[in-house]
Amino acid sequence: MISRNGNPFASFSDLTNDIAAGIPNTKLTVLDGEILCLDRKGRPQFRDLLFHRGDPCFFAFDVLMCGGKDWRRETLVDRKQELRRLLGRLPLDSRLRYVDHIDGNGIALFQLVCKLDLEGIVAKQKSGPYVTAREESTWLKIRNREYSQMAGREELFERERHQEPVAGWHSCASACAELEEAVWIAAK
Secondary structure, three states: OEOOOOOEOHHHHHHHHHHHHHOOOHHHOEEEEEEEEEOOOOOEOHHHHHOOOOOEEEEEEEEEEEOOEEOOOOOHHHHHHHHHHHHOOOOOOOOEEEOOOOOOOHHHHHHHHHHOOOOEEEEEOOOOOOOOOHHHOOEEEEEOOOOHHHOOOHHHHHOOHHHOOOOOHHHHHHHHHHHHHHHHHHHO
């Protein structure tokens, strides 16, 4: 598991092992997602993640490579379908979770997110590929400005994101490049 800054998540080795156990051909798969700790009601608790007080889970919202196949040029709809196929048989208590999407109703969804005091939503073009250039980005993060867990920690929600063309994609692109290299070498 690699952070958006390209650093290994050494402090989440148990989670990494659980993810590896849940995915066939782990070495040939690259997922994009987020690590979260949830409270008893299933709501994200940033402080628990920050201070390693909870049981972290990986919420996968996109697949970039699967079984050695590059999915980045496929539409979001096709990538989500492949991700669901890949993760659909995991037990409900798995620490690797599929993040579903909602087609349409973005305003109502954002209002509900704010009411539930969640961080925000990500709006994506369903026909868009997974791109790494900010100018070609097909998604937009819409943050709840009143999110209570951000108060006093704003720098943690924004830190170092401006250093990459699109936050997190440098690491994903690097992981895919390494995988493509490994697959090419193995094919020789």
